[in-house]
Amino acid sequence: MAPKPQVHLFFDCLSPYSYLYYQALGHYESALPAEIFRRPVFMAAIFKGTKNTGLPALNPQKFKYMQEATARLGKYYGIPNFNIVDEFAKQALKQSSVRTMRFVTAVQKEQPQDADRLIRELFQRLFIHNEWITSAEALEKICKKLGLPTSLIEATNSEVVKKTLKDNTDEALAEGAFGVPYVLLKNQGETEHFFGVESLPQLCHSLGVEFKGPLNV
Template sequence: MPMSSSRKVVKLFYDVISPYSWLAFEVLCRYRNVWNIDLKFKPAFLGVVVFHGSGNQEPGLVQNKFHYMVTDLKQLSEFFGVPVNPPLPCKKGTLNVMRFVTAVAEKEKEGGVLVERVSRELWKNVWSTHQDITQPASLIEAGLKAGLSANEVEEILILSQSQQIKDKLKSVTQEALDYRSFGLPFIVCDVNGKTEVFFGSDRFELMAQRIGEKWMGPHPNKPTATM
């Protein structure tokens, strides 16, 4: 069957405290110009709202799962080419962090270039260099490295504490829950009027099949070796 020419909307719900969200984020960023998709970033709050809202339990509270994740993330870091560096960080709430990311997204409105850059820098801070991203200094560093000016970062820090941004983050997180999300990353694809949902960073082959695209591994633009 021929693939529909209309672009599919792919929404990525994520929190930067989630390393699996980082893996999904980087893969989808690589594929957005390979697949016929419009990628929409959806900063959400993994902590209390998602886990309590869905009845799920944080992985760190399940000892066997915690130990598995350390090995799993080392293997996935190599496979996906994303510098996730276990052990897992000290667990702190990322409510203010995700409000900051939401404020970047709200200020940018369209395109998603800045929210992509800021999110990536925050992931690097927490998962590569093990910084405490709940500290304002880490948010400022991420904003500056992402290309924002010092004045813009200050404006976004102030905006992130506004009721407008608090409500926006609640709304996006509730949107994920309305899709029956039980954790992040959570990916929602709108395909020809039908909604397809995928949890985690290991469903790309299935996603490709469902949206009528081809999965070419974690590095679609990397030349393959010839015999």
């Protein structure tokens, strides 16, 4: 019996489009004949590794379109309050997601049953409530709300966690990633590559599943 296809979603919680893809993929997960792997990466390292400087935060017209497009996509995929405030453009250039994504990695390793609700909480805080999620204090608040031990924050300093996040990021780069969300479909010895939430219908098609719009909304 042939192994099931694998879908690898590389994401960063500071990426609004990662939130949208994460949400949309969740709607289709039960319909896809594939194993789903949600893999945190350090987005800034991908930008640096590919010399990608075309960031929306650096271009007022791109940023304005991103605000409009993500709000529209949020409504489409069941996040009606999705909102990128003007201040996000300035803050995004100052903030680093490395602590946050190591935190996600630590939870996936040590308490995988809590990973999904943690990731959703991180996305919601930033893109619905406009609260930054990069400081240790912010992560402590999240731990308190979700009932997670703060030792998971301390685990962000472990070499195993650091290496796992780096390995994920390096694999994404090796597979051609230039930003996130970036998706691999590994099937019968071949790999297809997808970028952006708009590529979800193509992923469904490759897996023989009809895309029916925003399911479960």
